[in-house]
Amino acid sequence: MKNEEQRKQSTERAATAERRHDRVAELDARVFQGMARGREANIEVGRALNELKKILGHGKWLRHIAETFASCGIKLRSAERYMKMATQADAVSKLDNLSNFKPATDRGAQEIRSASDRAQAEVGAASGHKLTKAPRRADGIYQLPLRMTGDQQNAMDVLRKLPDWPLAAKTIIALLKRLWVKYRIVDKNARRRP
Amino acid sequence: MKTLLLSRDYREAAVRQEGQLADPSHVHQTLDEDTRVIVPDGRISAVLLCDAIPPARHKLAYELWRTVGELPSNRATAVGVPSLPRLKSDGTLGKRQGVPRKVLEILKGQGARHGMLGYMDATPDQPCHKTTLSIRRPELLDGNRPLIELVDALYRQHAPTFYAKQQAEVEKVPCWRLWNTVFSTIYIAKNFRTAYHTDSANLRGAMSTIMPMGKFTGGELILARWRIAIAYKPGDLLLFDPQQLHGNLPFEGERLAAIFYCERRIADCGK
16 A cells, blocks of 8 residues: 555656656757847747746756757856846836726727717616626636546646647637537627728 | 837736727837837737838729728727627617627718628638628729739738748638738728727738828827837838737828738638
8 A cells, every 4th residue: 555655656756757857848949949039039038047947946057057058159147147138028027017008088089988888888778787898818828627536637637748738728628619609608600800 | 121129018908908999198119110020029020111012002002992881890899899789679689799889870970981802711600702892893802903912022021931821821722812912801991990909810820911091190000018109101011910909099081901811711711
């Protein structure tokens, strides 16, 4: 029983280490791709290096830079400069995202807004509900609160590591889209033009 | 050509602006000369080519295309209003949604119209088809063939990577494109000031090209995420990524914009 638990733990440790290696390789590749793109991509390179440093820790990080990138022109000083640029850019972005866009105040905009408000009130009165606009969300990772057995979660971990994961993710989203139509959350005929 | 390297990203703040009308206070920088815009991750976001279209070409296009006559009743986000169910004469709600009638009346008064030329990909209701406007009035396309081919050549020259992707897509279905170009469709917007929107029906990873026409002042295109305005005028051509939020400032005069693009699922039309 104890042996089995130990074996399970060592398998998990191996899987975690492998994931870490995969991520390091992915970030290394991103640094090389950024270098190939020239100076416009310095911030992107800096972001990848920042994440690498976090994963590897200080000691391994210095060795990793020397072994992997020094021969291709990224010395420690340059790496630190890119990392600083990325940190500064991200800090600026955080502030920028707190900035507000004021509503348009020209006559045309005001006319459209007031006509739209009247139309919403009319439709609201006809339907018996107050219409409110759903807040717009940024694209990104969405975590589904799915209850799964341990085996299912393990299988999911394996699936996410496969090279075919992007295709599998698209299939899952296609299934979700069918469910949204089935439960009338979205209109199947809805379609936007440029 | 000038290269503008952007370092500030207003993504989170900008995304909340979808469906809102643009205001001059949103702009930190205005472009009015040949410029290539590079965003912080190194991608090309837009290329502005000033005086790239000879006057004879864009003036002919203006005369032919200013006759588009459909109200933009199916473009609620671009108009800047929520898509609402239509109210029937008995006061109940209809099944179809769109721009509210009250707003359409205002747009009608402003002379806002639009039209589609070329080919559309399949929707749940309709298979791939040529637009009604192109069938009824073939001269709108035929009369502007040299212009469309010129825009194609400029796109190939100034954004070759994006062009190659679009070309690979349209070459799967050669009969669903405009002559030998990479465009399947042209959208004409007349006196239509758009609120911030993205062009979700366009091919991903490709660029759209916008050519303004007419006699107008104002009407700059704003890319909300980068807080830049593109002050283009008749004869200019703008290549840009239509998946980023964009909208126009108000304008005075008669203004037409032609958007040359490739429909998102056009390659499926061959199946």
